[in-house]
Amino acid sequence: MALKFNESTLTRDQFIEILQDNEIVKQEDIAVFQVIYAFEGHKAYASQVARILGKKGKNPHSSINLQIGRLAKRIARKHDINFTIRSNQTYKYWDLFFNGWDEGRFWVWQLKDELVEALTETELTGEILHSEELRAELLYKITEGAKKVITVNAYERNSQARRICIEHYGAFCTVCDFNFEKTYGELGKGFIHVHHLIPVSYIGKSYELDPVEDLRPVCPNCHAMLHTQNPPLTIEELQSVISANFS
Numbered sequence: 001m002a003l004k005f006n007e008s009t010l011t012r013d014q015f016i017e018i019l020q021d022n023e024i025v026k027q028e029d030i031a032v033f034q035v036i037y038a039f040e041g042h043k044a045y046a047s048q049v050a051r052i053l054g055k056k057g058k059n060p061h062s063s064i065n066l067q068i069g070r071l072a073k074r075i076a077r078k079h080d081i082n083f084t085i086r087s088n089q090t091y092k093y094w095d096l097f098f099n100g101w102d103e104g105r106f107w108v109w110q111l112k113d114e115l116v117e118a119l120t121e122t123e124l125t126g127e128i129l130h131s132e133e134l135r136a137e138l139l140y141k142i143t144e145g146a147k148k149v150i151t152v153n154a155y156e157r158n159s160q161a162r163r164i165c166i167e168h169y170g171a172f173c174t175v176c177d178f179n180f181e182k183t184y185g186e187l188g189k190g191f192i193h194v195h196h197l198i199p200v201s202y203i204g205k206s207y208e209l210d211p212v213e214d215l216r217p218v219c220p221n222c223h224a225m226l227h228t229q230n231p232p233l234t235i236e237e238l239q240s241v242i243s244a245n246f247s
Contacts, residue, residue, distance in 0.1 A: 010096065015118030024074045028053075032064060033097070034126025035160055036111050037119055043110035045103070051210055052160045061107070069093040126160075162194050165215040173219035175226075175238050180219075192217040195226055197235075 010018070019025055035049045036042055050060035057063075072093035075081060081096070094100060098109040111119075119125050171192045172179040180188030195218045216235060218226065225241075226232045233241075 010112075010114055012114045012117040012121070015115050016121055018075060019118055019122050019124060021078075024078060025071065028067065029071045030124055031126070031160065032067065033111065033115065033119055034124070036098075036109055037116065037125050038161075041110065042116050043099075043108055045106040046109055047106060049109065052164065054164060065094070068097065072096050161211040161215065164211040165194055166190070166192060166217055168212045169217050171217060173222055174216045175218050175222040175235055176242060178219040178222075193220055193223040194218070195223055195232075 019030070031053060032049060035052050036044050039048075046061040046064060047059075050064045053064070055061070055063050075096070094109065097115055098111060100110070101108050171181065171190050173192070180191040182188075184191075195216050197214050197216060218235075222238060225238055226235075
């Protein structure tokens with residue numbers, strides 16, 4: 001039975017029905033929503049989304065734009081819906097799913113609240129929190145009772161970004177070369193932490209992150225040691241510490 005959409009904003013329940021309709025929503029569409037969901041405020045540059053999903057070329061976000069347009073059209077073919085019309089009379093298909101605005105030279109997409117709620121309700125957020133990926137409110141007690149907060153940002157938590165980083169570098173520590181699979185066999189296969197090279201506080205408003213350039217796989221011990229200082233130690237600095245203690 002077709003849903004009646006009189007506006008370009010869907011309700012939570014309407015999004016839930018659509019997300020569960022395999023004839024309309026493809027896995028690659030869910031992946032786009034999951035990438036954006038992982039960012040703070042559920043917003044990201046369209047170009048960031050494209051890069052995380054492995055899109056190449058001068059304008060990688062163009063293929064994502066087309067994909068979102070095709071998704072909106074599939075919804076329109078099955079349900080009555082009105083899309084937002086631009087001043088030039090063309091449709092803004094992305095407006096069905098996102099709030100959008102310019103931020104410098106980048107275009108920002110933010111998931112609509114109703115879609116965020118639907119993704120959460122259907123357990124399609126894509127968030128995979130591993131034991132090392134600490135929530136912001138979690139405090140680690142370190143030497144002499146001092147406390148530091150290790151905040152894992154969206155790129156470290158996002159499964160797509162993790163996949164790209166690990167596929168590029170391999171599932172072993174870039175600091176000490178520890179390989180979980182070699183030590184633990186099948187139990188440790190593919191297990192590794194992912195470290196953000198650039199402290200979040202250093203990232204400018206219009207900085208475009210890249211999972212290959214900005215993330216590195218590290219073991220839990222090295223990950224914790226990198227974060228014993230603020231700003232964190234670099235990979236090279238921690239390697240020097242290790243070399244000095246084993247020389």
